Amino acid sequence: xxxxxxxxxxxxxxxxxxxxxxxxxxxxxxxxxxxxxxxxxxxxxxxxxxxxxxxxxxxxxxxxxxxxxxxxxxxxxxxxxxxxxxxxxxxxxxxxxxxxxxxxxxxxxxxxxxxxxxxxxxxxxxxxxxxx
Numbered sequence: 001x002x003x004x005x006x007x008x009x010x011x012x013x014x015x016x017x018x019x020x021x022x023x024x025x026x027x028x029x030x031x032x033x034x035x036x037x038x039x040x041x042x043x044x045x046x047x048x049x050x051x052x053x054x055x056x057x058x059x060x061x062x063x064x065x066x067x068x069x070x071x072x073x074x075x076x077x078x079x080x081x082x083x084x085x086x087x088x089x090x091x092x093x094x095x096x097x098x099x100x101x102x103x104x105x106x107x108x109x110x111x112x113x114x115x116x117x118x119x120x121x122x123x124x125x126x127x128x129x130x131x132x
Contacts, residue, residue, distance in 0.1 A: 011044060017073040074102060
């Protein structure tokens with residue numbers, strides 16, 4: 001008698017917030033990632049914080065903090081437009097709300113230097129260590 005095995009179920013769902021001043025691009029790129037990894041992970045892109053470029057401003061800090069408080073994400077991504085210092089500030093704000101939050105920062109300039117395909121591939125390559 002042949003044994004039947006059930007294919008492994010994707011892990012998750014993981015609620016994701018992105019911090020990107022280009023929200024349409026963030027939705028498109030994350031949509032591609034979600035589709036490409038749906039066999040392994042269930043990722044729900046629950047919000048994008050399209051804060052102004054001055055992450056040290058009180059309004060930007062409040063925007064990140066409010067989005068994390070409201071959506072209670074499992075994961076937060078910072079886009080490649082942010083410097084390492086800005087990404088660090090965003091992550092510190094988010095972890096002030098949810099200390100165990102998983103975070104991921106795209107290398108500064110990745111989108112501009114190598115395009116959207118490189119961003120999608122970079123995220124997919126790093127998901128196992130982030131979500132595993």
